[in-house]
Amino acid sequence: MRTVLVTGPGGAGRTTLAAASALHTARGGRRTLLVTADPVPGFPRAAAGEDVEVTAGLHHVRTDSAAHFRAELTALQDRASGVLDLLGAHRMDGEELTELPGAPTLALLHTLHRAAAGDWSKDLYDVLVVDLPPLAEALALLALPGQLRRYLRRLLPPERQAARALRPMLAQIAGVPMPAQWLYEAALRKDGELAAVEGLLRDRSTTVRLVAEPGPAAEEALSRARTGLALYGLGTDTLLANRILPRHSADPFLAGLAARQDACLEHWRADPAPPAEIAHLGRDPRSLEDLLLLGEHCAVDDRAPGRADDPWWTEDTGRAEDGGRLLTWCLPLPGAVREELRLVRRGDELLLTAGEFHRTLRLESALRRCTVSGAALTDGVLRVRFTPDPDLWPRTR
Structure with a gap:
């Protein structure tokens, strides 16, 4: 599914535009x-959570x-009834949950x-189109499944879970209840749901479509967003430049606004993937006919732009001064600022911060047997250098 x-x-x-x-x-x-959080003008009304044919x-x-919050919390109370009764807790009704x-x-x-x-x-x-929240919230949402699973x-x-048969005995020894089996079952079920969503986001046929109204604020926001999308391993579909004003208006005010839009668009047009420009309708779209007027280039292509399953790669960069091999892990981070990058190695993981974005990356098997010997940001690519640990990766003659 695309x-x-x-x-x-x-x-x-x-x-x-979604x-x-x-x-x-x-x-x-x-x-x-189409999945949205808000009603769409011109679409038939339906109960939230149910699909309707448009x-x-x-x-x-x-x-x-x-409704989702009430259902989840009510189900949690039902599963944890034994623990809640032991603590003397009072359950909440669905009607009082906010x-x-x-x-x-x-x-x-x-x-x-x-x-x-x-x-x-x-x-x-064949195609799933999802209207995400605004940019900053959307990037946090796209990173959430992996974070919650971790x-x-x-x-x-x-x-x-293998020790569940020992829990009654451990409870008697410790004098306190051990974690109930339902807790592990709930965690396993949630992990399965999050894994399915994470698989959807990481699929090669999944891309992010950016919508922006040309201007300085949008240009800065998109630059930051591209760093976050690259860090999370997500590819972009296209940029839709929305509400483009006529360039030759007789009204000086509109002509000034159009000139500022055009100055921003010049930067965007220089990109290898130039934006699709959506003309301003002169009104808010209110019907299916209005949506169709926004241009056929809004349609989703049959195939996503090709991208590798793993957008990062490892290079063998020769020998160190002592004769040992050097490996370099390359992570494209367009728009990243050197002063805002932070790397921390912890066990088999690398904690990477790029400005406001954070991600914990599990190292490849070869890199786990190495120590980090340096890092550099060049031409939008972060290169992390690794030197094999001789105790874990003995040298050969």
Whole structure:
């Protein structure tokens, strides 16, 4: 299934262009599912969390974070009933539960899992278009499945489930209840859901489509975003430059705005993948006809731009001064600033910070037997140098 994740700076019209992308793709004959958090003007209304047919080949699902939060917390109370009763806790009814910050993000991840599993159709869709939150929140969301899986493995290691037969005896010895089996089962189930979402995001047919209204603020936001997307190993589909004003307006005010847009577009057009320019309709889109007017270049291509499963690579860079081999791990980080980079080696992992973005990377087997001997950022590529540890990687004559 081809997946396109649509995001951009707040107010750039990403929901509108996500809907236009889905509509044009369906008109091209491919079964398309659009996922949004907000209603789309011109689309039929439906209960949140349920799919509705918009037109032939196009279905729409709207996430419901409040309902998802209530269902998850109620189910957690039911599974933990024994522990709650032991503590004398009072359960909360679904009607009194109010969603907490972060609930929309978890609801969207749950919806992505359902979409990947084909919950709304007997046959999987050909194309999945997802309207993500604004850029900063979207990048945090795309990194979340991997982060949560790492936390679960650290807090509830799967191998500890093998000792479940000993828990009653351990409870008597320690005098306190041991973690219940439901806790490990819940962690395993959540890990499976997160793994499915992570697999969807890492799939070669998944790309990010950026939507921005030309201007200095958008240019700066997109530059930061490209660093985050590269760090998380995600490829970009295209840049949709939205609400382009006429360049030869008789109105001095509009002519000035158009000139500022054009100055920004000149930078974007110089990119190897120039943007698709979407003309301003002169009004807010309110119907399917308006969405179709936004241009057929919104349609999703049959195939994603080719990208490797792993966007990073390792180079054998010769010999060190003492004769040992040197290996270099190359990580493309376009837009990264040297002063904002931070590297920490911890065991078999490398903790990498690039500005506001953070990721924990597991080293390849060959690099685990090496020590970090240096790093440099050159032409948008971070090169981390490794020297083999002679105790772990004996030299050969």
